[in-house]
Amino acid sequence: MNGDERMKTLETALRRLADETAAAQPPARIETALSAAVRRRRMARYPWWTAAAAALAMAGFWAATRQMGPAVGLEQAAAPAAVRAQLAGPAEAPAEAMDQPAEALPVAKPAVVRSKASSGRGELSGELSPLTPWYFSGGLPQPARGQIVFIRVNPQTALRFGVVSEGQVPAQLLIGDDGLTRAIRFVRE
Amino acid sequence: MDEAELLRRTARGDESAFGEIYARHSPAVYRYALRMSGSREMAEEVVQDVFMQVVKGCRGFDPAIGPLASYLYGLARNRMARLWPDQSETPIEEFDLASDEPDPLEGLSREQQVESVRVAVSSLPLAYREVVVLCGLEEMSYAAAAEALGVETGTVRSRLHRARKMLLERLKRNGVRV
Numbered sequence: 001m002n003g004d005e006r007m008k009t010l011e012t013a014l015r016r017l018a019d020e021t022a023a024a025q026p027p028a029r030i031e032t033a034l035s036a037a038v039r040r041r042r043m044a045r046y047p048w049w050t051a052a053a054a055a056l057a058m059a060g061f062w063a064a065t066r067q068m069g070p071a072v073g074l075e076q077a078a079a080p081a082a083v084r085a086q087l088a089g090p091a092e093a094p095a096e097a098m099d100q101p102a103e104a105l106p107v108a109k110p111a112v113v114r115s116k117a118s119s120g121r122g123e124l125s126g127e128l129s130p131l132t133p134w135y136f137s138g139g140l141p142q143p144a145r146g147q148i149v150f151i152r153v154n155p156q157t158a159l160r161f162g163v164v165s166e167g168q169v170p171a172q173l174l175i176g177d178d179g180l181t182r183a184i185r186f187v188r189e
Numbered sequence: 190m191d192e193a194e195l196l197r198r199t200a201r202g203d204e205s206a207f208g209e210i211y212a213r214h215s216p217a218v219y220r221y222a223l224r225m226s227g228s229r230e231m232a233e234e235v236v237q238d239v240f241m242q243v244v245k246g247c248r249g250f251d252p253a254i255g256p257l258a259s260y261l262y263g264l265a266r267n268r269m270a271r272l273w274p275d276q277s278e279t280p281i282e283e284f285d286l287a288s289d290e291p292d293p294l295e296g297l298s299r300e301q302q303v304e305s306v307r308v309a310v311s312s313l314p315l316a317y318r319e320v321v322v323l324c325g326l327e328e329m330s331y332a333a334a335a336e337a338l339g340v341e342t343g344t345v346r347s348r349l350h351r352a353r354k355m356l357l358e359r360l361k362r363n364g365v366r367v
Contacts, residue, residue, distance in 0.1 A: 010357060021220055030236055034240050035204050035207065037241065043202070
C-alpha cells in the first residue's frame, strides 16, 4: 500500500472519529451554572444599598402623601375673596414688590376652612423650586378645591416674601387642584 | 444582533444575550476540548472556564481582530495548555514511513479504527493535535484554523501534513496491525 492510500484510510478513520463526537454537547448543568453567574453579576451591579435607597424613597413618598392628606374642601364664600385680596396688589408690580421690606408685603391670613381629616399638622421641607411666583398667580382662576401643605422654607426664600429669619421658616401653602400655588402663609412657631 | 453587543449585554447581566452566545459557540468549544483531551470531564471544565470569561464580557475580545469563535478557541487553547503544561514541550519526532509498509488501519473494524485513531490523536504533541482536531475533525478551513490558532495558513498546512504522518507512525507503534 502506498502513502496516498494510507493517508486516505487515515482520513476516513478521522472522519469516523469526527462523526462519533459530532453531536457531543456540554451537559445542561454547565449552562445552568453559568446563567446563575450572569444573574449574580446583574445583582452585583445593583448593590443592596441601592435597593434600600429605593425602598426609603418609596417610604418617604408614602409618608409625604399621608402628611398632605386628602384634598381639602375650601369654603368658596370665604377663601376666594381672601386670596384675591392677597394677590391683587403685588401682581401689578412684581419687580418693585420684590424689593419691598417685610412690612410692605403683608400676608393676609387665608380664610380657608379645612376638613377634620387634614387637621393634623405635618410638614414638608426642602427646596421650593419650582414654585409659582405669587405675583404671577393673580390672574389665575380661583380654585374650587385645593390642599394646604405645611412646608419649611429656607431664609432666602422667606426673605423674598419679606420674612427675615436666620433659620428655616414654617409656612403653609395653599395649592389649587390645578397644582398651582395660590397663597403662602408663614407660621410663627 | 452582533456578538460584541451580545457580549456587552451579557456583561450587564442579560441572560438571554448570554444564552444566545452559549447556544452558538458552546458545542464547538466543547467538541474541540473533548477531541483535544479525550476526556469529558476536562472538556466540561474548559467550557465552564471559557464561558465564564464570556459572562465577564470577554474584555480582551476585539471584533476588528477576528470573530468571537476564534477568540473562544484561543481561550480554550490557553486553558488546555494550563491543564497540560508539558504538552507544548513535547519534542517532535522525526520519522519516515516507507512507502511499501502496509496500512496500520487495514483490517480493523470501524470501532477499532475509531478507537485507535482517537488514542493516536490524543498522543500527538499539542501543536499537531490541534490542527488535526480543527482541520481533520472540525473540518475547519486552513484559513479559519490559522485565525483560531494565531499562525499563518502555511503553518497550519505544514503542521497538518506532519501530523498525519505522525499519526500513521503512532498507530503502527501502538500495535495496530501492521
